[in-house]
Amino acid sequence: MAGTSEWVRAVxxxxxxxxxxxxxxxxxxxxxxxxxxxxxxxxxxLAELAAERATELRVVTVDVDVNPETQAGYGVLSMPTLMLFSKGEPIWSAVGARPKRWLGQELTEALTRARAAA
Structure with a gap:
């Protein structure tokens, strides 16, 4: 399945x-x-981010061709779509590939906002 590694699990x-x-x-x-x-x-x-941030977040992939219910449930129309979930709720999303530094910064900001709101 696309995107799996030692640190990234397919669900x-x-x-x-x-x-x-x-x-x-x-x-x-x-x-x-x-x-x-x-x-x-x-x-x-994703593999690098998952390894570097293993204590603060998990990274998983969902193959939309094999898992249409999850794709449809979150309205995913373009790939890759990235969604960050916290406490069962999506708190951030983006469409398209991005460099590690950019994605890392976006994740840090989203997690900081989620902690502040909790």
């Missing part, structure tokens, strides 16, 4: 609620597809 319709919505840590979800070139560009970026 699907059957385990999305348990792996993402019920997670104690925030979870960055990449909605992806094997046929998507920008998604392939995100594989090393």
């Amino acid at each position: 699907g319709d059957a385990d999305f609620a348990a792996e993402v919505l019920a997670s104690e840590l925030p979870v960055l979800v990449e909605f992806t597809a094997d046929w998507c070139p920008p998604c392939r560009m995100m594989v090393p970026v």
Whole structure:
């Protein structure tokens, strides 16, 4: 499945609620597809971020071709779509590939806002 590595786990319709919505840590979800070139560009970026931030967040991928219920449930139309979930709710999202530094900064800002609102 696209985007999986030692630090990035693939999840699907059957385990999305348990792996993402019920997670104690925030979870960055990449909605992806094997046929998507920008998604392939995100594989090393997500793997590095997942390894570097393993104590503060988890990173998972959802293959939209295999998991249409989750894709439809969150209105995902373009790949890659990135969504950050905290306490079972999406708190940030973006469409398209991005450099690691840029994505890291966006995640830090979103997590800071979520902590301040809690």
